[in-house]
Amino acid sequence: MFSYPEIDPVAIAIGPLEVHWYGLMYLLAFAVALLLGLWRARLSWTVLQPKQVEDLVFYSAVGVIIGGRLGYVLFYNFPAFLADPLWLFRLWEGGMSFHGGLLGTVIAILLYARKIGKPFLRVMDFAALLVPTGLFFGRLGNFIGQELWGRPTDSAWGMVFPKDPEQLNRHASQLYEAFLEGLLIAIVLWFYARKPRPTAALSSLFLILYGVFRFVVEFFREPDAHIQFDLFGWMTRGQILCVPMVVIGLIFFIGAYIHASSSKEEAVTEYDGAKK
Known part of the structure; x- marks a missing residue:
């Protein structure tokens, strides 16, 4: 069992003003996205110019914050919103x-x-x-703020989170997600994007x-206490929301290559016709 590192969730405190690591991570995420976007935009075949990347990141940041909050309210805790509509605007209470x-x-x-x-x-x-x-x-x-921790485990790589009232040995599911949803997807996408790909791929x-x-x-992450399991007695709300993502992704991915293949055939036919 690993020991949870002693990390103060408050990164900077000046009198009553507190800046949490979670907020700084959001800022760092947008800053890195901007730098990567500017680098990517230098390629001759990309769709955006460097000067347009800043606006893209700004629009995306607004969409993430507004959509993330509305999504949590609608998908995860709509009854709380009905009981107290102003809760929607109290972002500092968490819920994205x-x-x-x-x-x-x-x-x-x-x-x-x-x-544009x-x-x-x-x-x-x-x-x-x-995004990754x-x-x-x-x-x-999430890990520093000790939220969204994992399910109890007997494995040697679990840890006890100080904020956990039950003080159970749990999966550090936040780190699993950081690796899989963040680093691994980033590596795969950037490797895949080394050359032009079909639109939407x-x-x-x-x-x-x-x-x-x-x-x-989600099999290692503790379900939301007020929801637990939604479907078949084992599927969480997060898993249910991921199913349409995968289905839509597969449809668009396959469609992208089918469309690209047919477009090339049409281009070749037109070119051959012009030669004749």
Whole structure:
């Protein structure tokens, strides 16, 4: 059993003002996304120019925050909202949903793509590369803040979280997610994106990978206390939300290659016809 590292969740305290590590991780996530986006935009075949990356990150950040909060309220604790509608705006009390943040980001990117006159799916492909590192820092923030910990385990790599009232040896599921949803997806996507790919292939591959990894990690993560298990007595709310992600991702990924193949055939036919 590992010992939980003594990390103060408050990174900076100046009088009554406290800056938590979780908030700093959000800032770090957006900063790294901006740097990666600027680097990526230097390639001649990417959809965005470097000057457009800053606006993309800004739109995405707004979408993550608004969508993440609304998603948590709608997907995970709607009764609390009905009992106290102002709870929606008390972000400092916690409660953000990845799936809601994803939907918020998609809407934000759709609006931004229309504003600059760029194909929505190509901008989504560009943005998909910037998401995993943000997830990595976000899960580290969860770990430092001692939230979203794992289920009890007898394994030697479990740990006791000081904030856990039951003081059980638990999976550090936040770190599992940081590795799988963050580092591993980032490595796969950036390796895959070394050369041009069919439109929508990158973003759909992200949906597939995240959905699969999150579904697996949910077996090690403690379900929400007020929800527990939703379906069949073992599926969590997070797993249910991941199923449509994987299905949609597979449809778009396969469709991307089918469309790219047919487009090439049409281009060859037109070219051969012109030669004749």
